[in-house]
Amino acid sequence: MIRLENLSLVFGLGTEDENEALKNLSLTVNPGDFITIIGSNGAGKTTLYNAIAGTYPLHGGRIFLSEGGAPGPGGRPPEREITREPEYRRARYIGRIFQNPLLGTAGRMSLEDNMMIAREKGYRGLKIGLNRRTREFFRERLSALGMGLENRLTDNVELFSGGQRQALTLLMTVMSRPSLLLLDEHTAALDPHNAELVMDLTLRFARDYNLTVMMITHNMSHALATGNRLLMMDGGEIILDIGAGEKAKLTTAGLVQRFKDIKQKELASDELLLDTGPRV
Ligand SMILES: Nc1ncnc2c1ncn2[C@@H]1O[C@H](COP(=O)(O)OP(=O)(O)O)[C@@H](O)[C@H]1O
Ligand SMILES: [Mg+2]
Known part of the structure; x- marks a missing residue:
């Protein structure tokens, strides 16, 4: 799906704050992978996501995308290089959801107008206006969230709670049919109930x-329990890059031990170690 080859990104290059x-960094993401990080x-x-999404230019390395199609030479799907493609163009096929639930939707616009934007992004056919049938289609999609939003099409999105907005962001992003979905602690700012709800969705x-x-x-037990990698x-x-088999057998303590074995040091005493609570 996406292949990263020797990516290098340096902040403050040539200054005393230089930070690599x-x-x-190299990584191959396969179609259908659900990777926890x-x-x-x-x-x-987050910098890795910024590199994939094209937020900052790289100092080295290349990025390749394959979006299905017939296999090329060697049985692999055909790839195209996107290293220099600008962020707004990559946004057509890379969906990204941030921790802040206000970032994914336009608060001052109605729910149906927000849904219209998402629909047009994913809909590659003829553009159509907001009519009875599109509203019906939106209601059907929204009811899948189980939040009653299907009855609030004309409400401005700023009236919704953080959990509702993040669930809506998720739905709208999925409706745009991204080839790759990047989630950056997208439930960390929600209360435990809504975090679980958005995670289930x-x-x-x-x-x-x-x-x-x-x-x-940030939640190690979630990282272990979710996905195939x-x-x-x-x-x-x-x-560390571990597949489903090994992941299923690992515990959070085992994961911390793997870190120690690799780095020959203790894991920094920050939330990665401490926060195994309800934040997901
Ligand atoms: N825009 C930026 N300008 C300068 N330094 C940055 C910027 N973004 C991130 N960094 C630095 O790059 C490193 C990686 O940051 P980040 O990718 O945000 O970490 P993470 O998401 O894993 O917490 C950190 O040292 C951070 O301070
Ligand atoms: Mg981050």
């Missing part, structure tokens, strides 16, 4: 729409 946030604050997780949509997902989380980042590198 991605160090020669953990790592201490400052490990480079995430898993359901990923399965129903056959999505390829990368999910950054787990990455641990540290110092701008992927220091």
